[in-house]
Amino acid sequence: MSDQPAMRPLRVAVLGCGVVGSAVVRLLTETSADLAARVGRPLELVGVGVRRAGRNRTASGIDEALFTTDSHDLVTRADLVVEVIGGIEPARSLILRAMEHGASVVTANKALLAEDGPTLYAAAAQHGVDLYYEAAVAGAIPLLRPLRESLAGDSVRRVLGIVNGTTNYVLDKMDSSGAGFSEAVEQAQALGYAEADPTADVEGFDAAAKAAILASLAFHTRVRGSDVHREGITEVSATDVQSAKDMDCVVKLLAICERTTDASGLEGVSVRVHPALIPRSHPLAGVREAFNAVFVEADAAGQLMFYGRGAGGDPTASAVLGDLVAVARHRVLGGRGPGESTYADLPILPMGDCVTRYHISLDVADRPGVLAQVASAFAEHDVSIETVRQQLRPASAPGGEHGAVLVIVTHRAPDAALSATVAALSELPVVREVASVLRVEGM
Amino acid sequence: MSDQPAMRPLRVAVLGCGVVGSAVVRLLTETSADLAARVGRPLELVGVGVRRAGRNRTASGIDEALFTTDSHDLVTRADLVVEVIGGIEPARSLILRAMEHGASVVTANKALLAEDGPTLYAAAAQHGVDLYYEAAVAGAIPLLRPLRESLAGDSVRRVLGIVNGTTNYVLDKMDSSGAGFSEAVEQAQALGYAEADPTADVEGFDAAAKAAILASLAFHTRVRGSDVHREGITEVSATDVQSAKDMDCVVKLLAICERTTDASGLEGVSVRVHPALIPRSHPLAGVREAFNAVFVEADAAGQLMFYGRGAGGDPTASAVLGDLVAVARHRVLGGRGPGESTYADLPILPMGDCVTRYHISLDVADRPGVLAQVASAFAEHDVSIETVRQQLRPASAPGGEHGAVLVIVTHRAPDAALSATVAALSELPVVREVASVLRVEGM
Numbered sequence A, B: 001m002s003d004q005p006a007m008r009p010l011r012v013a014v015l016g017c018g019v020v021g022s023a024v025v026r027l028l029t030e031t032s033a034d035l036a037a038r039v040g041r042p043l044e045l046v047g048v049g050v051r052r053a054g055r056n057r058t059a060s061g062i063d064e065a066l067f068t069t070d071s072h073d074l075v076t077r078a079d080l081v082v083e084v085i086g087g088i089e090p091a092r093s094l095i096l097r098a099m100e101h102g103a104s105v106v107t108a109n110k111a112l113l114a115e116d117g118p119t120l121y122a123a124a125a126q127h128g129v130d131l132y133y134e135a136a137v138a139g140a141i142p143l144l145r146p147l148r149e150s151l152a153g154d155s156v157r158r159v160l161g162i163v164n165g166t167t168n169y170v171l172d173k174m175d176s177s178g179a180g181f182s183e184a185v186e187q188a189q190a191l192g193y194a195e196a197d198p199t200a201d202v203e204g205f206d207a208a209a210k211a212a213i214l215a216s217l218a219f220h221t222r223v224r225g226s227d228v229h230r231e232g233i234t235e236v237s238a239t240d241v242q243s244a245k246d247m248d249c250v251v252k253l254l255a256i257c258e259r260t261t262d263a264s265g266l267e268g269v270s271v272r273v274h275p276a277l278i279p280r281s282h283p284l285a286g287v288r289e290a291f292n293a294v295f296v297e298a299d300a301a302g303q304l305m306f307y308g309r310g311a312g313g314d315p316t317a318s319a320v321l322g323d324l325v326a327v328a329r330h331r332v333l334g335g336r337g338p339g340e341s342t343y344a345d346l347p348i349l350p351m352g353d354c355v356t357r358y359h360i361s362l363d364v365a366d367r368p369g370v371l372a373q374v375a376s377a378f379a380e381h382d383v384s385i386e387t388v389r390q391q392l393r394p395a396s397a398p399g400g401e402h403g404a405v406l407v408i409v410t411h412r413a414p415d416a417a418l419s420a421t422v423a424a425l426s427e428l429p430v431v432r433e434v435a436s437v438l439r440v441e442g443m
Helices: A019-030 A033-039 A071-077 A091-100 A110-127 A145-148 A165-177 A181-190 A205-219 A239-248 A314-335 A371-381 A415-427 B019-030 B030-040 B071-077 B089-101 B110-127 B144-150 B167-177 B181-190 B207-218 B238-246 B315-335 B371-380 B417-426
Strands: A010-015 A042-047 A080-083 A104-107 A156-162 A249-261 A267-279 A291-298 A302-309 A357-367 A384-391 A405-409 A431-440 B012-016 B043-047 B082-085 B104-107 B156-162 B249-262 B265-277 B291-298 B304-311 B355-365 B386-393 B403-410 B431-440
Touching: A010 A019, A010 A071, A010 A091, A010 A314, A019 A033, A019 A042, A019 A314, A019 A371, A033 A291, A033 A314, A042 A071, A042 B089, A071 A091, A080 A091, A080 A314, A091 A104, A091 A110, A091 B019, A104 A110, A104 A314, A110 A205, A145 A205, A156 A205, A156 A302, A156 B043, A165 A249, A165 A291, A205 A249, A205 A267, A239 A357, A239 A431, A291 B089, A291 B403, A302 B249, A302 B355, A357 A371, A357 A415, A371 A384, A371 A405, A371 A415, A371 B371, A405 B043, A405 B181, A415 A431, A415 B315, B012 B019, B012 B315, B019 B030, B019 B043, B030 B315, B043 B071, B071 B089, B071 B104, B082 B315, B089 B104, B089 B110, B104 B110, B104 B315, B104 B431, B110 B207, B110 B355, B144 B207, B156 B207, B167 B181, B167 B238, B167 B249, B167 B291, B207 B249, B207 B265, B207 B403, B238 B355, B355 B371, B371 B386, B371 B417, B417 B431
Parallel strands: A010 A042, A010 A080, A080 A104, A267 A431, B012 B043, B012 B082, B082 B104, B265 B431
Antiparallel strands: A156 A249, A156 A291, A249 A267, A291 A302, A302 B304, A357 A405, A357 A431, A384 A405, B156 B249, B156 B291, B249 B265, B291 B304, B355 B403, B355 B431, B386 B403
8 A cells, every 4th residue: 555545556366377367467567667657557466366276386487475276365355357267167256256346357258258248247337347358259359349339339230250269270271281170170289279179169169159249249239158059160071171162262160140130020130150151352261370350340330350369378468458457547537348238139030040141062863853853952942042063973982883962052041941951952862961061151 | 408417418519511520410310229328328419510501401411400600609519529620720729619618529630630639638638528539540440449448458569551542542453453643543533532632642641640640549659740751652653563563562552650679779669651562461462442451560469450441421430429429428427538648758760760671673774784783882881682673675665775674672771771772873874763662561
């Protein structure tokens, strides 16, 4: 405590000291003079909450005395709390306890926000504190502040994003080297772009949580992770990637949030995560390796794109510290950041109502009349075919006898109609296998 | 006035009713319910200040009773003032008067901010009101809020931007069609991308004002328009654009703001606007037509890019209304946006200290020993040559006798050394003309 209360440092607690937490702590120390000048008061790190004591933490360069396993106590001694533990518990309890004790919270926890964001918002409102989470989606890319604030006078129509670096790295490798999925995942793991258990990334759980957060902000409507239709990239084959190339397209895992209307004209929100073909001329097609990018379409602004690093210690810490400066400035100058905005309260439209285009690969018998039967199945479900490409399959391929591959691209159709078409195709004796169904976006 | 003071509408005055002003007024009306929900209180348009009465304004759809030529009075009757007149006066006087009467101000006026921003900031601080100006740089692209707020915990190293749509359109046309400068400007004028007098755009004045604003925010240092080294695109020839193509590059007018050190090790800021070659693989190379994009490099965040429409009524209005919601929310919930931040107070480094690469075209005599003489001139000034390409010029070309064109690309060198080299080259009898000097960036 100082004799000049106005210059009393703001006390900062950091919960979690993994890749992001240690970067936050390091940058807090290295740039303390800049941060103090920007906030108008010094920031003082009062503790770093960790799960286990006794680990060798000297390598981190952080003063050993700052570490504590009692995060429950630590959050009561801070004005500002940074939560970078991740996961639901104990992160949620610690955040709520911090707010009860009057601390503003900065978090990078997309899973918690997607599952239980409203509880955190309600606690922030009740205790008159801030909840900021720029780092939860697309790491270093300033994206949530633009959505929440810069576009606050506009109407967002659509958000189309590459928000998971691991899957983008895997798909980019498959595209550039022709590698299969497993091989590309192994490369990503060797380079640290994928975890030993890559499920959360490759099955789209991580992207779905981020899509829920983006849709909530874009459409002023509560969207949870469980509202998001989710398909991962494990079924994407080298053949699919090559077929995309033949169409001058690339396969990307997209998070898509749309304000749209269903068949009855009801306005609602469609939120989904799935692999999709996009044209190579689309700005998102050029997003390579583990980079992230998000394309936003708004009524007045038109098309916007935000590009940068979506993960990593320093990039994520940049977003965390930007938020920390914002909530610290509110302590110094008064005011508060935006709270939860759900006034539009649009319904979440079922996936069956989602209208887009499709790329379907069928393994068929090489017999006259096959195409006619296949085309009839599409016509019966009102799905209009745009192009058909037929490739002969060598006899040596699995299946023994001669066959062919039909690659069909449709015009726009509802997902329910496409699903019914695929079910009907599977029943056709001439169709040996529906090898893949991928959506086509960004045209 | 309402019986519930909390719900008294916030009174909005709009100064100027050109392309941007009329879009602001239209969107204020069309989206009033959304804006009220986001602000927490309705916004009421109390007047639109125009220069001349009696013009036929019915086409705009704006209630005639709202127009006034007495902006001096109008600004005293508003809580929030939008200034989209442009230019220095009467914009400055009206903004200062509005602030004196307690109004927060949203402006799109880059010229005024670049010339006299500190005066506006000082008035905002003195009267406890907000000054927001997202629309002043790169139109609809959320850029200033990310720089001022999202990156407030990071250190920006470099900003590289295409911030003028007119010149990007002209250079893009020259690149895609092989057109010369004048022809491309005429096309831009025919399509409404360039004004009848395109000087402010093609001579780089517009981009220089934006560069000053970006550098001030990025480096927490006061940078005015007159601090910016400025070169326009009027000297860029079809030959330069073709020569760039031969190097797999494209010519863009760039606004460049760098935190760097001079030869003596002094840290400072370099701010400049000039045409430059950038590799086609650089993300800015793909920015076509009248779009804008800004590339930001920060210590922790790494590389970020922001892309979108830099001009036009609706896109600019989107940025204005985003700011309007922000300043209105401060009226409802308390708090204020960031003020001027100049604590770093870095010196502006002279252009001579700026270190980059160069692309030089020389019209030379076709004689033995010419290259040796030219190379000596570079060596004498410590400018290292990376590549030389020689092209024979047909005898029918201007100049009569046989000649050759030497295209030289250098390694990195200070601007002063390059200027001295060019002066020395001009003195060589074997050099008929230094046809062009362009910088090479983004490698």
